[in-house]
Amino acid sequence: MVQASGPQSAVESALPERRRPSRVDSIRHTYGFDDVSLAPGTSTIEPADVDTSVEIAGIALRIPILAAAMDAVVDPAFAGVLARLGGLAVLNIEGVQTRYDDADGLLERIATASDGDVQRLLAEAYAQPVREDLVARRIAEIHAAGSPVAVAATPAGARRFGPFCAEHGADLFVVQSQVSSARHLAAGYDPLELSDFTRGMPIPVAVGNTTSFAAAYELMGQGIAAVFVGVGPGAACTTREVLGIGVPQVTAISDVAAARDTYRDETRRYVPVVGDGGIRRGGELAKAIAAGADAVMLGSPLARAEEAPGRGTNWGMAAPSSTLPRGKRIRVGTAGTLERILFGPASVTDGSQNLVGALRQSMASLGARTIPDMQQVEIVHAPSAATEGKSWQQAR
Numbered sequence: 001m002v003q004a005s006g007p008q009s010a011v012e013s014a015l016p017e018r019r020r021p022s023r024v025d026s027i028r029h030t031y032g033f034d035d036v037s038l039a040p041g042t043s044t045i046e047p048a049d050v051d052t053s054v055e056i057a058g059i060a061l062r063i064p065i066l067a068a069a070m071d072a073v074v075d076p077a078f079a080g081v082l083a084r085l086g087g088l089a090v091l092n093i094e095g096v097q098t099r100y101d102d103a104d105g106l107l108e109r110i111a112t113a114s115d116g117d118v119q120r121l122l123a124e125a126y127a128q129p130v131r132e133d134l135v136a137r138r139i140a141e142i143h144a145a146g147s148p149v150a151v152a153a154t155p156a157g158a159r160r161f162g163p164f165c166a167e168h169g170a171d172l173f174v175v176q177s178q179v180s181s182a183r184h185l186a187a188g189y190d191p192l193e194l195s196d197f198t199r200g201m202p203i204p205v206a207v208g209n210t211t212s213f214a215a216a217y218e219l220m221g222q223g224i225a226a227v228f229v230g231v232g233p234g235a236a237c238t239t240r241e242v243l244g245i246g247v248p249q250v251t252a253i254s255d256v257a258a259a260r261d262t263y264r265d266e267t268r269r270y271v272p273v274v275g276d277g278g279i280r281r282g283g284e285l286a287k288a289i290a291a292g293a294d295a296v297m298l299g300s301p302l303a304r305a306e307e308a309p310g311r312g313t314n315w316g317m318a319a320p321s322s323t324l325p326r327g328k329r330i331r332v333g334t335a336g337t338l339e340r341i342l343f344g345p346a347s348v349t350d351g352s353q354n355l356v357g358a359l360r361q362s363m364a365s366l367g368a369r370t371i372p373d374m375q376q377v378e379i380v381h382a383p384s385a386a387t388e389g390k391s392w393q394q395a396r
Contacts, residue, residue: 030247030248030250030251030252031248031250031251031381032248032249032250032251032278033248033249033250033278033279033283033287033288034383034386035248035250035381035382035383036250036287036379036380036382036385037287037379037380037382037385038286038287038290038362038366038377038378038379038380039378039379039380040365040366040367041366041367041377041378042367043367044364044365044366044367045363045364045367045368045369046364047360047361047363047364049364049369050360050363050364050368050369050370051369051371052064052356052359052360052363052371053371054272054294054295054371056088056172056206056226056272056294056295057172057204057206057225057226057272058171058172058204058225059088059148059150059171059172061086061087061088062085062086062087063085063086063087063342063356064289064293064294064295064359064371065082065086065087065088065295065296065297065298065342065355065356066087066088066089066090066150066274066295066297066298067079067082067088067089067090067297067298067299067302068090068276068277068297068298068299068302069090069091069092069151069152069174069176070092070095070299070303070310070314070315070316071092071095071097071103071107071309071310071315072107072110072111072303072308072309072310072311072313072314073089073299073302073308073309073310073314074090074091074092074309075091075103075309076091076097076138076141076142076144077145077307077309078305078307078308079091079142079145079147079149080142080145080146080147081145081307081338082147082302082338083146083147083148084146085338085339085342085343087342088147088148088150089142089147089150090150090151090152090172090174090297091138091142091149091150091151091152092151092152092153093130093135093138093151093152093153093157093161093165094130094153094154094157094161096125096126097134097138098130098131098134098135099125099126099128099129099130099131099134100128100134101134103309104309106125107309107310107311108311109121110122110125110310110313110315110329111310111311111312111313112311115329118329122315122329130157130161132164135151135161135164135165136164136168139151139165139168139169139170140168140169143169148171148172149165149169149170149171149172150170150171150172150173150174151165151170151172151173151174152173152174152175152176153173153174153175154175154176154177155175155177155192156192158173158175158192158197159192159197161173162175162197162201162205163200163201165203166201166202166203170203171203171204172203172204172205172206172225173201173203173204173206174205174206174207174208174228175192175194175205175206175207175208176207176208176209176228177208177209194219194222194223195221195222195223198222198223198224198225199223204225205224205225206224206225206226206227206228207219207222207224207227207228208227208228208229208230208274208276209228209229209230209231209276209277210228210229210231210256211229211230211231211246211247211251211252211255211256212247212252212255212256213255213256213258213259213262214259216229216255216256216259216260216273217259217262217263220259220260220263220269220271221263224271225271225272226271226272226273226274226294227256227260227271227272227273227274228274228276228297229249229252229253229256229273229274229275229276229293230249230252230275230276230277230278230297231245231246231247231252249278249279249288249291250287250291250379253273253275253288253291253292253293254291254292256273257273257291257292257293257375258292260272260273260292272294272295273292273293274293274294274296274297275288275289275291275293275295275296275297276296276297277297277299279296279298280300280301280351280352281350281351281352281355281358282351282352282354282355282357282358282359282362283351283358283362285355285358285359286358286359286362286363287379289359289371289374289375290366290374290375290377290379291375291379292375294371298355299314300314300330300332301341301352301355302338302341303332304332304333304334304335304336304341304352305334305335305336305337305338305341306334306336306337306338307338308338310332311334312331312332312333312334313329313330313332314329314330314332315328315329315330316328335348335352335353336353340353340354341353341354341355342354342355342356343356343357344357362374
């Protein structure tokens, strides 16, 4: 280290001997998917020998993929297709499927609306009340399509819809909001008591979303069956831009996974972690599992499927607000069938198709036979990994 010599400057001599640390001094470094890479170990295995199965809240899945509770992603028919492929779709029971007998025409209007008209149209669409008869009908339709039924609602709707969904055959209830905590303070109403809610529900209750060790650990102590990780990383989510809130996903997943492992060691109860948002390609799916996720929830990558109800568009699930947008409608396009997106064959080279095939190949190359094995591989800080030696690809 080089040290300056000579007398102190006037500024240096005027500084107090001890100063209060600034907020900048306390900023910690965090990592997103583009900041890290997975390092090969000492062994490899055959891709055919890789096991991608996982269990989430008592539901056995052949692939570690859940479809996000977004109206442009999941309807009963889509849930059936994903179940046949080994994953699980989560239906938003405060969305258009439970407000309209036939939501297809409304989804067409939202997909084709101009950018100037779409926020008004979304506000009008979600102003209609949720109907319990339609909630029951959609649960029955998902079962008829051959899938377990996972449904999601905001904390404000959980008390009303949780017992109703359980009574009508739902297998998993997800309480999902922008930021979840074990203690929600409100002066104007009686907030949901999560421990009482999970104790009174006859089916598993999962909760999201969070990003920290402490918050996740407290949520696990409330009896939840799974925890979702991610505040603001989704392609259609505006939380980070509008509210300034969020933690990059690799750090968030790693911190929550550490809470899961600590909670398991202390209680012998394992609470699966689901990375929710920010995943666009197979390599990011592999990194999410390596960071500690047991499964991932995908929105926009699955909204690109031919079977998705959004017709090549997507928008956020965020709770309605009279003063802030629900989430930006984005145009993701249609890339092929859901099977092609998940299992290939890929017709593009950007990693956005054959997501499960990419995960399987990554696990095989890293010597990870199972999802728990993949959670133990080495992660390195490598912000140049995606661009190193790729100048010709970038030029093209």
